[in-house]
Amino acid sequence: MSRVIDVKKRVLEENERAASGLRKRFAESKTLVTNLISSPGSGKTTLLEETLKRMKDHLTGAVLVGDVATERDAERIRATGLPAHQILTGGACHLDARQIMTACDEAKVGTPDILFIENVGNLICPTSYDLGEDFKVVLLSVAEGDDKPFKYPAIFSRAEVTVITKADLLEHSRFDMKAVRDQVSSLNPEAEIVITSSYTGEGMGEWCELLERRLEVKRSTVPPAGQSA
């Protein structure tokens, strides 16, 4: 006989459980964790290279980078002298919390000041997966055009920070910065927007300050009692 069973469960509850395990672990080590999401070629790895060069004298950082194939991005990061671990997804379009857990153990990530997770280049799929990060960052390069926030509302509404990259291309394009600001603030009124160019260094100071400010907040936050990783 047929019967109806109420389930009422989050479809991604298993991922969310793993993410909350990661969050506890990084609350204890006071590691700031950020999940970088963007379309391919918008400059995630280049932004990280420049960020790490500027930070490595006074902060420790580590990078986990997801790609469908090749070790290329991890090699580029390692060239800055900081540890990076490549997660090969073998065709999958996003990283999930379990992969981050495994990668943290395999790569002996330890307790860096900042852990950067560079997601697979994709503006849609990574949005659904909590990786235990403190905040998501979405990157939008000037070359992609100024209409993207309303085209990809899920990620722009969830990312606490929008980084505009390749600002050095602004003079060669019709990119309307005000239109981007309007769209982002409509989807997420609290979002911070930073305009950067990894080539000229524009905005890099502001971006690094944003990270350090958030790291300070994390350090001064007492992890909830009775919870351990």
Next chain:
Amino acid sequence: MHEMGIAANIYELAQQSVSGHGPGRLLKVRVAIGELSAVEPDLLRYAWEATTSVTPDAGCEMEVEWHPARQFCPSCKQDRSRSEGSWLRICTECGGPLRVEGGTELDLLQIEYDSEEDE
């Protein structure tokens, strides 16, 4: 296209939910999908069909409950309507900033199960 993975997650959850209800077959799953969940209902239905087709539950139907996000004006204390898939930059009445609410659902709500055991 992460809908294949999502369909597999739903199937796993559905199977967990019927364990203890004796042998039988899944007839239907009802899911809630929000506009900002980054999941596309048509792709998910297609992925569901593909996922279940190779299982004893082949033919199990998926019913999608769609939850649009709302754009709320905190000054007017009202939702502002927009056409599907488009977004407002500011409140159409007062010109003030809007807030996005809801639309993040991605839940398995209910399943229908054809049990071989009698009550």
